[in-house]
Amino acid sequence: MFSMNFMNRRFLPELRGFSMERVPKEGRAANLLTPAQQICLQSIATLVDVRHNGLIFGEGGHADFLYAVATGMARVSRCSESGRRQVLAFMLPGDMFGYPEQGIYVNTARAVSAVTLYRISWQKLTVLLRRDPEMHASFLTRIAFDLRQAQKRIMTLGQQNVAQRMASFLLELIEHTEFYDPQRRHLSLQLTRFDLADYLGTTPETAVRILARLEQEGMIKRLTARLLEISDVDKLNALLEGRRRNG
Amino acid sequence: MFSMNFMNRRFLPELRGFSMERVPKEGRAANLLTPAQQICLQSIATLVDVRHNGLIFGEGGHADFLYAVATGMARVSRCSESGRRQVLAFMLPGDMFGYPEQGIYVNTARAVSAVTLYRISWQKLTVLLRRDPEMHASFLTRIAFDLRQAQKRIMTLGQQNVAQRMASFLLELIEHTEFYDPQRRHLSLQLTRFDLADYLGTTPETAVRILARLEQEGMIKRLTARLLEISDVDKLNALLEGRRRNG
DNA sequence: CGTGTATTTGATGCATATCAAATATTGTGG
DNA sequence: CCACAATATTTGATATGCATCAAATACACG
Numbered sequence: 001m002f003s004m005n006f007m008n009r010r011f012l013p014e015l016r017g018f019s020m021e022r023v024p025k026e027g028r029a030a031n032l033l034t035p036a037q038q039i040c041l042q043s044i045a046t047l048v049d050v051r052h053n054g055l056i057f058g059e060g061g062h063a064d065f066l067y068a069v070a071t072g073m074a075r076v077s078r079c080s081e082s083g084r085r086q087v088l089a090f091m092l093p094g095d096m097f098g099y100p101e102q103g104i105y106v107n108t109a110r111a112v113s114a115v116t117l118y119r120i121s122w123q124k125l126t127v128l129l130r131r132d133p134e135m136h137a138s139f140l141t142r143i144a145f146d147l148r149q150a151q152k153r154i155m156t157l158g159q160q161n162v163a164q165r166m167a168s169f170l171l172e173l174i175e176h177t178e179f180y181d182p183q184r185r186h187l188s189l190q191l192t193r194f195d196l197a198d199y200l201g202t203t204p205e206t207a208v209r210i211l212a213r214l215e216q217e218g219m220i221k222r223l224t225a226r227l228l229e230i231s232d233v234d235k236l237n238a239l240l241e242g243r244r245r246n247g
Numbered sequence: 248m249f250s251m252n253f254m255n256r257r258f259l260p261e262l263r264g265f266s267m268e269r270v271p272k273e274g275r276a277a278n279l280l281t282p283a284q285q286i287c288l289q290s291i292a293t294l295v296d297v298r299h300n301g302l303i304f305g306e307g308g309h310a311d312f313l314y315a316v317a318t319g320m321a322r323v324s325r326c327s328e329s330g331r332r333q334v335l336a337f338m339l340p341g342d343m344f345g346y347p348e349q350g351i352y353v354n355t356a357r358a359v360s361a362v363t364l365y366r367i368s369w370q371k372l373t374v375l376l377r378r379d380p381e382m383h384a385s386f387l388t389r390i391a392f393d394l395r396q397a398q399k400r401i402m403t404l405g406q407q408n409v410a411q412r413m414a415s416f417l418l419e420l421i422e423h424t425e426f427y428d429p430q431r432r433h434l435s436l437q438l439t440r441f442d443l444a445d446y447l448g449t450t451p452e453t454a455v456r457i458l459a460r461l462e463q464e465g466m467i468k469r470l471t472a473r474l475l476e477i478s479d480v481d482k483l484n485a486l487l488e489g490r491r492r493n494g
Numbered sequence: 495c496g497t498g499t500a501t502t503t504g505a506t507g508c509a510t511a512t513c514a515a516a517t518a519t520t521g522t523g524g
Numbered sequence: 525c526c527a528c529a530a531t532a533t534t535t536g537a538t539a540t541g542c543a544t545c546a547a548a549t550a551c552a553c554g
Contacts, residue, residue: 078402082488086405088398099391106395129387130380136387137376143390144346148353150397151335155325157404158333158448161509193533201405206510208534225519225533241329245508245543408541440501453542455502472501472551492540494512 037135044124048117050074056098056109056117063100065119069093071178072115075195078107087199089149090191092176096142113190157201159244165200166210167239170220174230187228284382291371295364297321303345303356303364310347312366316340318425319362320437324445325354334446336396337438339423343389360437404448406491412447413457414486417467421477434475 033041047070050056056067056074067074074091088107091097097109100122129136156165170187174180179188189196193204200207211228214220219236221229230236280288294317297303303314303321314321321338335354338344344356347369376383403412417434421427426435436443440451447454458475461467466483468476477483 078398080402080406082406082490084406086402088401099394101391101395107398126384130384133377133380133383136380136383137373140376140383140387140390143387143394144348147346147390147394147397148348150394150401151325151354154335154397154400154404155327155333157401158445159327159329159331163509198405203511204533205512205535209510212534243329243543410541450543451501452503452544456542459502490511492511494539 033138034134037132037138040128040132040135041118041120044128045118045120048119050111050115050117052111052114054111056111056115057105059105059108061105063098063103063105064122065098066096066122066125067091067098067109068096068118068120070116070118073112073179073190074109074115074117075112075191075199076107076109077198085198086201087195089153090199093178096146099143112195160240161244162200162202162206163210163213164240164242164244165202166196166207166214167219167236169196169200170228170230171233171236174233180230185230186223187230189226189228191226193225280385281381284379284385287375287379287382288365288367291375292365292367295366297358297362297364299358299361301358303358303362304352306352306355308352310345310350310352311369312345313343313369313372314338314345314356315343315365315367317363317365320359320426321356321362321364322359322438322442322446323354323356332445333448334442336400337446340425343393346390359442407487408491409447409449409453410457410460411487411489411491412449413443413454413461414466414483416443416447417475417477418480418483421480427477432477433470434477436473436475438473440472 045068057063057065059078069091071093074095074097075087076089076091076097077085077087079085089095089097090112091109097107098105129139156168160168173189174182174187179190180186191199193207197204197207202210211220211222214236215222217235219230219232219239221231223229292315304310304312306325316338318340321344322334323336323338323344324332324334326332336342336344337359338356344354345352376386403415407415420436421429421434426437427433438446440454444451444454449457458467458469461483462469464482466477466479466486468478470476
């Protein structure tokens, strides 16, 4: 349990990717902040780097800051009473996280790979929101978006088998050019198999086996453990059509 | 596919249960609206009754209203591309639902049993929120609460087996005196086995078998299909401790 | 009372969690 | 930079959980 937390702070040039880069098919426009709003947020934001596997905040900690991913990937997780870890979400560029409950974080956030974050004091942000109804509304919209993302995961976990969940996840990731090179079809998967399993609601062994099966069926190729070639997007999509079991 | 929608409108006496009755261990205070805020909302809310299985709103429909449950139970669901229905949440007294995405509902809401709802025009509500930062902040808090509820479901679906999910659900329900009589230990379960299965991410057959097993082990008793006796809360809680599989 | 629907029980086989172990990779101290 | 330890990944064996198909029973509604 090494929970040391090295964060290098420096000032930010711009608030790139804040709440807009991560938006798939749906409301890109609705989540976009106006230039004025971005400048406004910049004035109270700090840029921080967290190294590989570094702690961003921990369950039960005092929730002083809101975070937004600039580059890299973070993982937000929670441990159940039985002690097992569930990854609630991976935070990609443009994603926000660190909402408090009664001033306390209920989840734990760590850097998957090295990650650069915008850090905003809740105290300052609250003041700002009270003064700026437009910004306040934007935040409401943003959290509603996060709620829908969570609902998508409920859909996935509730009715797809592990292969389908894996396919869904890969298909989501390749939308992000930071991790996917469409030319070479290379997907950089910085996650461990444990991260992957805890996200998909399965075990590392099963996650590996599923990857092996997808490779066998020509959908992907495991170049290394952390680098996939996405060989056939259509086949991956076709996987999602099937039922949970083939009887 | 009978989507007829009879709603009886009448004016409301008070905004009971709005955003505070449903709060378990966590932020009851944080979700509570002040009396002034309640009065404010009452002035733009309408009380509507929806009969058993009646449609409240449908996926893709124009999102004109926000709803809050006064009495009864509603179900919010979505169909996956494969056509299967997933129940995202059951809405109990105090719960709010009907958040739009780009002005459109992305989920479908129906009455489980007869339900009484507070209906608030989004148009009016938006105007009100812009003028009242306190209310605006309360809404932000409320949606953040909904997000955490969704995260709880991700935990449940991600790592519990069906018996554990069933136990979790029953344990949640008995917190609501509208459905649970602590004296007789009677839990009124208005859901069909299909609703139950689509909520738990399983099939009606399995849901039945799990109920049979819980009964066999003395945790519950099926008085009728829609009425359970909760015989041993401790045993139900103990179920949650176990692993997904007993090897 | 009859018909359609919901619930329950049964049989069967696949999906996958778990235990075990081999192999590959990463990190560390010399 | 290398050797070695620690960790991560992969493969194998096995048994259980549960989806699916089938059919009987119970219930609701006209």
